[in-house]
Each structure stands twice: as structure tokens, then as C-alpha cells.
Amino acid sequence: MGAPVRRQGPPGLGTLKDLSRPGRRAWSLPALDVPPSTMPAAHSRRQPPALPEVAERDLVTHFTRLSQLNYGVDTGVYPLGSCSMKYNPKVAETVAALPGFARLHPLQPDQTVQGALELLWRLEGALCELTGMARATLQPPAGACGELTGLLIMRRHHTERGDPRRRVVIPDAAHGTNPASVRLAGYEALHVPSDARGMVDVGALEKLVDEDVAGLMLTNPNTLGLFEEEIQAITQLVHGAGGLVYYDGANLNAILGRCRPGDMGFDIVHINTHKTFATPHGGGGPGAGPVGVTEELVPYLPVPLVEHDPETGAFRLETDRPRSIGRMHGFHGNVGILIRAYAYVFLHGRDGLTEVAERAVLNANYLAQRVKEAFPLAYPDGRPMHEFVSTAAPLRERTGIRAMDVAKRVIDLGFHPSTVYFPLVVEEAMMVEPTETETKETLDAFAEALLQAAQEAESDPDLLHEAPVTTPVRRLDEARAARHLKLRW
Amino acid sequence: MRYAPHTDDDVGAMLEAIGLASLDDLFSQIPAPVRLHRPLDLPEGVSEQEIVQDLKSLAARNRSAEDLVCFAGGGAYDHFVPSVVWALAGRSEFYTSYTPYQPELSQGVLQALFEYQSMVCELTALEVSNASLYDGSTALAEAVSLARTTPGRDRVLVSAGVDPRHIEVLRTFGRGAGYEPEVFALRDGRGGDPEVGADVACVIVQHPNVYGVLEPVRELFGAAHDGGAATIQLFDPLSLGVLAPPGDLGADIAVAEGQVLGNHLNFGGPYLGVMATRLDFVRRLPGRIVGETVDVDGKVGYVLTLQAREQHIRREKATSNICTNQTLMAVAATVYLGWLGPEGLAELGRRCAAKAAYAAQILTQIPGVELRFPGAPFFKEFALLLPRPPAEVRDALVDRGFLAGVPLPPPEHHSLLVAVTEQRTREEIEGLAFALTQVLA
Numbered sequence: 001m002g003a004p005v006r007r008q009g010p011p012g013l014g015t016l017k018d019l020s021r022p023g024r025r026a027w028s029l030p031a032l033d034v035p036p037s038t039m040p041a042a043h044s045r046r047q048p049p050a051l052p053e054v055a056e057r058d059l060v061t062h063f064t065r066l067s068q069l070n071y072g073v074d075t076g077v078y079p080l081g082s083c084s085m086k087y088n089p090k091v092a093e094t095v096a097a098l099p100g101f102a103r104l105h106p107l108q109p110d111q112t113v114q115g116a117l118e119l120l121w122r123l124e125g126a127l128c129e130l131t132g133m134a135r136a137t138l139q140p141p142a143g144a145c146g147e148l149t150g151l152l153i154m155r156r157h158h159t160e161r162g163d164p165r166r167r168v169v170i171p172d173a174a175h176g177t178n179p180a181s182v183r184l185a186g187y188e189a190l191h192v193p194s195d196a197r198g199m200v201d202v203g204a205l206e207k208l209v210d211e212d213v214a215g216l217m218l219t220n221p222n223t224l225g226l227f228e229e230e231i232q233a234i235t236q237l238v239h240g241a242g243g244l245v246y247y248d249g250a251n252l253n254a255i256l257g258r259c260r261p262g263d264m265g266f267d268i269v270h271i272n273t274h275k276t277f278a279t280p281h282g283g284g285g286p287g288a289g290p291v292g293v294t295e296e297l298v299p300y301l302p303v304p305l306v307e308h309d310p311e312t313g314a315f316r317l318e319t320d321r322p323r324s325i326g327r328m329h330g331f332h333g334n335v336g337i338l339i340r341a342y343a344y345v346f347l348h349g350r351d352g353l354t355e356v357a358e359r360a361v362l363n364a365n366y367l368a369q370r371v372k373e374a375f376p377l378a379y380p381d382g383r384p385m386h387e388f389v390s391t392a393a394p395l396r397e398r399t400g401i402r403a404m405d406v407a408k409r410v411i412d413l414g415f416h417p418s419t420v421y422f423p424l425v426v427e428e429a430m431m432v433e434p435t436e437t438e439t440k441e442t443l444d445a446f447a448e449a450l451l452q453a454a455q456e457a458e459s460d461p462d463l464l465h466e467a468p469v470t471t472p473v474r475r476l477d478e479a480r481a482a483r484h485l486k487l488r489w
Numbered sequence: 490m491r492y493a494p495h496t497d498d499d500v501g502a503m504l505e506a507i508g509l510a511s512l513d514d515l516f517s518q519i520p521a522p523v524r525l526h527r528p529l530d531l532p533e534g535v536s537e538q539e540i541v542q543d544l545k546s547l548a549a550r551n552r553s554a555e556d557l558v559c560f561a562g563g564g565a566y567d568h569f570v571p572s573v574v575w576a577l578a579g580r581s582e583f584y585t586s587y588t589p590y591q592p593e594l595s596q597g598v599l600q601a602l603f604e605y606q607s608m609v610c611e612l613t614a615l616e617v618s619n620a621s622l623y624d625g626s627t628a629l630a631e632a633v634s635l636a637r638t639t640p641g642r643d644r645v646l647v648s649a650g651v652d653p654r655h656i657e658v659l660r661t662f663g664r665g666a667g668y669e670p671e672v673f674a675l676r677d678g679r680g681g682d683p684e685v686g687a688d689v690a691c692v693i694v695q696h697p698n699v700y701g702v703l704e705p706v707r708e709l710f711g712a713a714h715d716g717g718a719a720t721i722q723l724f725d726p727l728s729l730g731v732l733a734p735p736g737d738l739g740a741d742i743a744v745a746e747g748q749v750l751g752n753h754l755n756f757g758g759p760y761l762g763v764m765a766t767r768l769d770f771v772r773r774l775p776g777r778i779v780g781e782t783v784d785v786d787g788k789v790g791y792v793l794t795l796q797a798r799e800q801h802i803r804r805e806k807a808t809s810n811i812c813t814n815q816t817l818m819a820v821a822a823t824v825y826l827g828w829l830g831p832e833g834l835a836e837l838g839r840r841c842a843a844k845a846a847y848a849a850q851i852l853t854q855i856p857g858v859e860l861r862f863p864g865a866p867f868f869k870e871f872a873l874l875l876p877r878p879p880a881e882v883r884d885a886l887v888d889r890g891f892l893a894g895v896p897l898p899p900p901e902h903h904s905l906l907v908a909v910t911e912q913r914t915r916e917e918i919e920g921l922a923f924a925l926t927q928v929l930a
Contacts, residue, residue: 327626
């Protein structure tokens, strides 16, 4: 075969600024019905900002075309490992847009927001039941902020006992937000290695955990998609040294209704609503990162917390909580996202949520089985849960083709590729999470694409080196972007 | 309602391919003692129709700006959101996508964020913007961490004109980062006299401040710079058609609550943390940054850039832990700013200011009602001193169909903060004055 035929993507779009013409406008306002006023000259803006001047028609065409350059879950399978890109139910958008929620001001008196407070109360209760925690804050606006919230709770727990500690242990495969959050909470990160099975090396952990360790952060199933089988020994070990155990809820979607972090011995849990409860990821947010804690840690939860008076039936936002770590968000967190999570939780109910986990694990295991000959599992002895980590290392050895080349070829074959080069501890990692909402036919087609790419790596490697050729742009020069900064028009 | 598409035949065939007998076998590695040996204590699932009904009945138990005339502000405002904003930002190619790690499949959101960054720079007269943070309060906490880089300069001075909720968030973040924000007093509702010694990292000013009052920002920031400290300004994005931008006032870092840029009130979120600064901070700027580059054919395209700042590369040495941010809100803000343009932004600012001035004028004609800071200039929000506890007055006005404002926290025991957006009509303003007269009578 010769060089690949290069298909031309759509022509590049200019920016909105390129469409700007002086005097063109989209805005409208009602006639001024009060006397005009003037700002004091000392405070006035002299030079108007050079925003684009465009007609509404221009806006619609421009952003519609931009959207068409974007791949979303609605476009097709989006098997990014660790990201849980499952189908986002449309009804969640409908209910979050109800004016009774969307037009609610965050500083209204409690008696005018009883419906919203009851929703948050019920959602908190469901999250506590799913995680085995006593209470939860819904305030953190994303998982990473939830991590910091949990770590500040951990910090307050130790300082109140007159036992400030300096370190927090994290597995070497952990998501980057874990060590970053640890530092923001004023702790030093200690790294515990994974063993040959891809699980926490309990012997190594034993050596690390001492009276200076505030706690351990752990994802379970872990970042390699494997369930930590020695989880009880791990939590007991940390508790034995006076530390707390933090559950990073990145993979909670794999165990809904099967087991709960609280029952494994975790003290603090955060949840990523987009991963577990299908709130849309928005191209990079908004998210929501509720944090649940055990009874002992409830006093430290951020303010305000929703409280319920069973006698009057009234709900209120409680701010008088003297042992609280304080406020993590300007208002009550990403409530619009929490409404979507509520819809998802109560649509599914107890059996539906259990089924979510079952089908997610079924899909991941089926797909792993279909591709493992070409892309062997990084840890073949363990059974993957909702996602699996394969490696393109053997392929690279044979052909020089890397995981990224495979990912780019998969794009030309019509799919969004998996996560590549994460976790960092696996060479040529390909981390695949199909989620429960994909059909067997889709999984088969995606598997075929991966297998075809592997086969082409041997027979026609240029197809992979050149890929993608079907996209609006081809491989982009990231080094140039960082060297010659152009961050605005 | 369930969304997993498997038929019984699918499940059977897939289990067979894996070599397992049952779905339970998929979970065999979970040790028996930690398994949940009972059904979840949650209700049975329901149909889509039932969940819509449930949420409608919850929504009906709220009284929103849809049925109350909203003069509440204090960081979140009832501005008009034109249809075009969410018709575009709400396109599912945007809202169902992930962080743009595969740029070839994500040019739409990447270019929209590049345009967002560009417009934020134009708006603030600063050189560089990130692609969004969570909200105004957490953006302020990030700004402080950006400003606290010089060894020995650790102290954080905050004007008492900064919204107390922002200060509470700073206090929380400061416990981890090792600082305690120090509040300096205002004089007659603005200004103040921060002592900027050689150990001060930054001085924070909100303009317009928590009382709605315009601050002498140039003077405060001049003094801060003379003392060698960095300057951080909290601003209202919709004020910048009429008010001088942070870059012209001497702000090194400008942060804002961006809710006003096309986002609904949403009971407090999702909102938008806006941050802009000078180019020399760019390599430590928190959050995503989009840069323009070219592809292998020389065609212009966009990527996430300077990722070496970020947690997924830098881990514990990252400048922030932020990962998921508020991208969709930034896309909405871009559409909204495109809708306004420079002329619309200025006109909107003039409308808000005129309506607020009119409201202040007629409300202070009511016996016993006066401005908290008479004579102090304000933009779209002002504090009223009431003869009765403001929460009580506010509650009585709810019964008359008004969300009259936000009672200011102690030590302001008798102040009600009133915000007037372009949505409020003369009739509504006069209606509020009439109702307040009745309530106070």
C-alpha cells in the first residue's frame, strides 16, 4: 500500500473577531424608563473593550460550526478511561432548567427555597446510603475541590486532637489531583508503590505509615481498574496508626449497590457526579464533588449545611457550625449539576443503580477480552472492574507504533479513542472505560477498530503515523503552542 | 428508568465470551466481608414522567425570580439571559464532551475557550486569561496563591469591602496554604489604609465593593505597589462597559464572579470563576489555558497549553489542584459577550446604573430609610439603612411579591443590599418603594 490518501477536513473557521464589523450588533434592550445617570469621570472607562461587533446570525452560525468540530457523548462512544463518559440523560437537562430552580437566587430566605433545600437533603441522604457515610456536603464544585475539602476535614480532625500530622500517603498510580490537593491542604505527599498485581503494596505501606501520617487517599477500584482485595487490611493499618482513610470516588460507579466505602473502613468519600451519576461534563466542567464523612467527622463539614426539622418539616441552611472547616464555595456549590444528579439517582433507584455498576463492569470485561491479544492487560492476573488498562508496549517493540498513534488511527476509524499514557506507572498505557450505556454492537465495532489499528501497525504503519487525516485539524504542534504563546487574538 | 441497553441475550453472550457464569462473578474479587448484603435503602426507580413530576413539584415549592421581583444581588444577579446563549452553549456537542485532551476532536470547545480568553483580556485590559475557575470566591483563593510566591512576603491584606463570603473561602483555603487573611477597615464605606509592609504578599480590593460602593482602587493599589505587594481586584464583568477596567486601575490579578455573563441564577451554581493577569504570571496561572498553534499541514488549530503547570503533569508541584473547571459556563459567557459587543456592554451598564440611581432616590424618600453611605458613588447596587431588622423587612416584602435584597451580615445589623439590573422596570422599582412604605408604616 502507498501513502494514505489524505482526506481534507472542513476549512478552518476564523474567530468571532474576524466576523466583526463596526456598528453591527446582536443586543437589544427595552427603552430606558428612568432618568439617565452618569458615572463619576474618575471611575469611567475611557477606551471601550474591543469585543466583536456581530449580528445574532453570525453568532449562531459561528458557534454552531464550532460545535460541529467537537466530539461529545452524543456523537458516539467516548471510552476515556478514568473519565466515565456515559450517556447523559436528556431529562436531567429538562428538570435543571425549570424556572423554579434556574431562577432561584442563592441568598433568598429559606422559606422561599424549601423545594431546593428538600432536593439537596434527599440527594445527600441517597449519597450517604450509597457510600455508607453519615452526612455529606454538596458544596464542592468539582472532584478536586472535594479532595481539598476532605483533606481539610482530615487536617481539622488531627489538629483538634492536638496531633497535627504532616504527611498523606498516595498510591503511585493516583490521579494528579491527589498529590496536588495534598499539598494545598498543607501536607506532604508520600507515595506508596503498586505491587506486581497492580494493587497497593501492603508491605511498603506498613513501612510508610507512622504517627506523622494524617491519612491515606485511595481509589477503589483503583486507578488500574482493579479492586483492592486487601482493602480491610489497608484501612485497619492506617487506622491503627491514628490516620484517616480517604476514598477518592473517581471509580464509585463500578461498585454501586455491591459494596460501600464506609463498609470498607473509609472515613471520608468524595463523589464525582459526572462519573457516577452521568451529569454532563461540559467539555471540562461544571462538575460537582460532594463529600461524605463518618459520624465522627460531621462537625467539620463546610458551612452551610442543609438541616431538616422533622417536627415542622422545614428545611434550612445552617451556618452556625463552630467546628466547621469553613466555606469551600461562594454559595451552595453547583446546584444545577446536583439537580441533574438527583434526577439520575431517583430515576434509577436501588436496583437501577446496582445494574449501572453491573453493566459497566460487564462492558469493560467484554471489551478487554476482545482486544487483549493485540493489547494485553497491564496486570493480567486481576479481573478488571469498570475499566481496564492495556499496554501498547509489545506493539511498540514490534513495530515502533506507540499508544498515541493507535489512538489517532482510531479517530480516523470513527471513534473517540481511550485515555493514553495514564496511569503513568504503565508503559504505553491505554486506559479504556466503555461505560454501561454502550451496546454490544458498539463495543464490537470499537474492538474491531483497535484490532485493525494493531494489524495496520504491522502492514501499513504510515496509516498510524499520519493519523488522523479525517479531522478538522491533524496532529497539532503542542511544543510550538507552549514556546510561542498565543493565548488571545 | 434505565439507560444500559443490554438485552438478556447480550448479557448471556458477553458473559460467555468472558468465561463467566453470572454477573455476580464479575464482582468475585470483592472480599465477602465488605460486600453489601442487602438491597440499597433507596426507592425503586421511576419512569421519566414520574421524575419530571417529582422535580416540578419540588420546583413549585420555591419562589424564584420568576414570580418574585428580584432586587437580590450580593454576588449573583438577575440579568437577562438572551435565548441565543444557551441555544448555542447548550448544544450537546459542547455539553456532552470531555476536557479537550484529544484536540483533533475538540476544536470547537478549544476555539471557544480561546475566544473566551481573548474577550476576558479585552474586558479587563489585562494580558492573559485562563479558561475558567469554579466561581468568584475560589478564583480569589487561586489569585492569592498566585500572588504568594516571594519568600518572606506571606501576609494577605483584604479590604473590609470584600464580600464576607469571599473572605470565608479565603480563610478556609488559607488553613491549608498557611495564611490567615487580615481585613483592613473602610472609611465611610470605601478605601481604607492598609499597612503594606515588606512582609505583605498582596492587597485585595473589591470594586464595586460589598456595599455596592465604588472604591478608590488606583490609590489603594498605588500604595500596595509602593510597598512591593501584588494587587488583586474583584470586579463585576458587566460593570466594565462603564467602569475603568482592572488593568487600568493597577490590578496585577483580576478575578470575578462570572455568573452575570449569561448564566442563570441556579441557586448559586454552576457559575464561572474569571481570572486575568499580567503575562509574567502566565507560567503559574491556575487552570486550563488554550493556545493557538498549527497542525502538521500548517493549518491553524488550538490546544491546551502550558500543561506543565497542571496537576496531571506536575502532581504535588502543580500551581493548583483544579481539573474539571467551568468550561461550559465560559462558552456561554463567550456567546453572551459576543451578543453584547462593546456598545451593548456599555449600554447595559448605563441602564443598570440609571435604574439603581432611580431606585436609591425613591427608596430613600421613605421615612426612616436612608443610604448606608450617603454620597458614596455606586454602580448597580447600594446598601440601605432600615429602621427595622432587614431580614424581617425582606420577609414581609416576600409576601408582597418582592425579593427586596440581601441583608448584610454583622456588624451591619440594619443594612439591606439592593441590586437593580436592566430587567427591573420603573413600575417594579416604584412597586418596591410602595410595598416598603407599607411594610415600614
